[in-house]
Amino acid sequence: MNSGFGLQRYHAAAAFMFFAAVIILTAVTVHPAYAAVSLIGAFFYCIILKKGAAVKFFLLFALPVIILFTLVNALSVSSGVTILFYLYNPVTLESIINGLTLGGVIAAVLLWFYAYGAVISPHRFLGLFGRVLPKTALVLTMSAGLFPRYKRRLKEVKRAQILIGKGGGGIKKGYRNLAALLSWSLCDGLETAASMRARGYGLKTRKPLTFKKMRASDIAVLSILTAFAAFLTAAFIAGAASFTFYPSLPPSADYSLFAAAVFAAFALFCLLPVILHTEEVLRWRTSLLKI
């Protein structure tokens, strides 16, 4: 069942491909313009996906990272020729821009990971890799079921022990509670094993099935994303996105047509999830109007 748009709706392979590419490409480039577009793309995509929660995430994590990197770099690196003022050491414009860029890269990566969490649920991930790693996939999905259960049970144990006068803090009491939880849960495991065997577990090689079919549209999107990623990777290796901060700005950057094309491609790539998503939302709205 799917309630999403864009990457949320396409096959998990497409979404996974995009996030892997955008995160790696963002992380390997320290270029103010590239960091900025990646940050913008990630920020807007997060807002579309999670609304207010994304703003909160940005203010709590991404923004502090940018500020922190800028401050630390500005105060600790004195390279660069444009001295703005002195604070024990000379503080240079180059060093501030460098810090800002580094912070922007890290913040963008954080935001992309945040979006990844909203787009690729553990289930979509397992659906994607379950066939390659069937045992690991089963262990993961089993643990995903056990964690909330154990958490709830530990709380239950604590309360139950209080009510027979054995509650309270301290390492010893904590150990008691944990012991109760462990033996209880181990014992349950026996019954789980019985239920698994009764349903044929271990009789032959397990074949995970809860994967989605690749449709033509999925293949199309996946091909486009792969083409982008391949082009950008090649261009980055060729040095199209290199940037030097020191000794002075304006940078000794490449202003060729090729460099501009690479930048445009990267910007488009970063904005692609927002474009795909918005386009679908608009199409959905118009479809409503036609009724």
Next chain:
Amino acid sequence: MADIVVKNLSFAYAGAAQNALHNISFTAAEGTLTLLCGATGSGKSTLLRHFVKELTPHGKRTGTLRYGDTEIVQLEPLKAAQKFGLVMQNPDNQIVTDNVFSELFFGLENLGFSAAEAHRRVAETVGFFGMESYLHKAIDSLSGGQKQLVNLAAALALRPEVLILDEPTAQLDPVASADFIAALLRINRELGVTVILCEHRLEQIFAHADQVVLLDKGQIAALGTPRELAAELMREPQLNKMYPAFPAAARLFGAVGGKGECPLSVREGRAFVQAFVKSGAEIHSAIPPKPATTPPQKPSVRLKNVYFRYESKGLDILNGADFTVYPGEITCILGGNGSGKSTALGVMGGVNCPHIGKIEILEKNIKAYKGGSLYKGILAGLPQNPETLFTRETARLELEEMGGDTSETQRIAQLLEISDLLPMHPLDLSGGERQKLAFAKVLLCNAQIYLLDEPLKGLDSRYKQVFGAVLKQLKDAGKTLILATHDIEFAALNADKCCICFNGELSAPLAAKEFFAGNYFYTPAINRIARAAGFNEVLSVEELAAKLRRKEFTV
């Protein structure tokens, strides 16, 4: 599809001197529903496990157990897994994955079905059970009844020919267990799946079985259709350990020495009562005796306008609860799942702290009990899951760590009939036995007020009588007993006061007779039968039988 034929089956667990099963023979014909019943320890679970190849217990075995022409232990493993489905008692433990969808695929994946075939099977299973609304939910967010239906559906997705069920409703509330049984009956009736199940609660399922096998000490004590068996056994109730578990209508039939067909359902019971009350005779329903006005007492537990929620942004689970309980009384809080019963007990026990309202324990604000002094001889609680109390290697150590002297420990163990279990590891005990051990621990707290959360879960009907007697002793000693329970039948027979928890509010506790006489369907089966003769306040089979025998209904 084929019949299951058990012939002269005897079985002893490895190292055990006595046979757990002795000379068992019966046939479960294709497409029928066989009900195995028997008191705890009668060998019904051991017998049941013989039907599932992968779970066949280890030990010495003679006799045969065939499915069609093949011995069950010699079935080809893939076939056995496909043809025999299993559902056990605990809903949580049987679930392997973390969401309903993957759980339904689990067996199909194990057996290597193609994606298309698996999807079709899951689709039709989901449709059959109508579980679309929670198909994508996390298992942890489901109720016990929903989880058990998931287990049933997961077994059914493999299209079994036989379903084996080991007390599948023991952990469920009455509404959820009725739903479960309805689903099971549909599978049997509409799909022709052979069903073999064991149960101790017989009220709902008994009349629907094609065949009932009553086990006692590993042997078949009686076998037949429900009607034959009930008519035969009800004549000599004292010989039958399972008597209290039989449907109320059948027990009434036995108690008044009925002739002809034995009634099994409430509907038949009502017809039976009406036939007994001769036509034209006027019924003078006894006016319910005014509950004796209790001398003014000091309340032991009091809630005043209590609001409680678990999460700051969550809903209020208790919604202005007011509640007063007195010493020397058994008070039952009834109500469905999630109605707030357990939460209310937690609030009274001081482990849930309300954001509004006041709680008084023995006329003192609960907050005035500092440093755990509340739990030293004043208040003790039995949790919903007895396992939460076990931290030691043996049941004996569990009891000894409560700090009572040896004679007291022994007395409690005897009172609760667990003396034989003391050398065992607490978690090697069955569900009902764990419940007993946990209750023993709680009693050793020697408190004034006991809060018992679903104390009857997993107990068989005979033991419920023992439990009721223990509660009575405690109440006579002036203790306060507050139970949160689903068990209407138990509450009707044992409670002094009953109240209902609904929508986060607790109704004022009423005397049990008054409470149930005022209910329409939230009453025990025998009360619904007695209403046919106008006895709205009758709560036990014995009471109704006495009235009918004395012909209290004629002028």
